[in-house]
Amino acid sequence: MSEHSTNTETTGGEPTRRDFLYLTTGMAGAVGAASVAWPFIDQMRPDASTLALASIEVDVSSLEPGMSLTAKWRGKPIFIRNRTPKEIDEAKNAPIADLKDPNARNANLAADAEATDVARSAGEGKENWIVMIGSCTHLGCVPLGTAGEYGGWFCPCHGSVYDTAGRIRKGPAPMNLFIPQYSFTSDKVIKIG
Template identity: 45%
Template sequence: MSLVGKIVSAAASSTTRFTTNVSRSTARAVVAAGSTPSSKGEPSSYSGKSTTIAAGSSKTSFTALPTVFKQQRFMSGFAAGPGTEKVPSFADYTKERSQDSSRAFTYFMLGASGAVLTTAAQSSVHGFLTNMAASADVLAMAKTEVDLSTIPLGKTVTIKWRGKPVFIKHRTQEEIDDANGVNLKSLPDPQDDAARVQQPEWLVVVGICTHLGCVPTSDSGDYGGWYCPCHGSHYDVSGRIRKGPAPLNMEIPEYVIEEDKLTVG
């Protein structure tokens, strides 16, 4: 191995100080070679630190520097060579964001659907209630007016109110006295006659038997009031049940008497 090769090899392996005896011309050549750049523009792998030349020989000291252009540079991060590019994955970072976006969209759709359903239900209920509301003619039929002056004493008139028969009886004084003289303890449904009339001479009752809903016959029965032929219930002139399967007295509707005008309902 030549001297220059030894010098270069020693400089590349480590930083080493060494001493050699060479001729003056050789020393100059070495110094010149160390200071001359290479043809490729690369810096020299060594540089002389001190030179001492004596007569007939020279003693040269060199301090070898580690080569820079021969070392592989390791960069933190990604490889720099061709074909070694590594695209980073951000799946772990974007996964949670994607889930949050999906959850927000789901909540939005649920809220929108709920609002639509609520509006539809409100409209349906409003329409249903509007259709169920009574019209003006139905409300007019809910009340029935009767001229009492046209009903003779001792007679019973039947009118229709809300699809039901209503008995209006113009009672005599004898009938009034009989109704008031009844022992209440003997009645299946005890009720005083005065509690069933507004004026003693006028009795107004719904003409339906309280047993099974039949319509009793007026001015008949054992007590001079009404008789139900369906199952044999007898009512007196106050509309109270006196005999038979009916459990209750006949119903008293809501009504008002003003002079000779009766308004039912």
């Protein structure tokens, strides 16, 4: 046999003490590296003040029908609109078959919920309220409110047009504007997140 043969060749394929030592040394090195790296990884977690911003409360008492406001949540614009009866009727009368994206995209509902007007709004009895993440689903631009062919939102960057329920109707955007997890804590305060 050659003097450069491995230990497993001399023992007929059975592991030797040297193989065991290589394995345990490697494992000890991996554990040591992980214990040294953990403090650096752990410091990258968000601190308590950041976690506190995981949800916000927005006072909407000043929003009359037809008015909207933009809040900021987790670095994203949030569109909150108190829709007029006309805007609600226009959104209700849009056939689901005419929509580019038939999915509600509402974090408060099942993932497969249809994009009806009620599924896009705050629900029964609060159909006038709509709360959405204000980022165009095409490239993340911020659409302009009460603009476009359907009176909802219009993204001037590439021409995406959303209706008064935030559903994509024309343009390159593939999906409806997303609706975050939210709830009314009172008649005039919305908790987002």
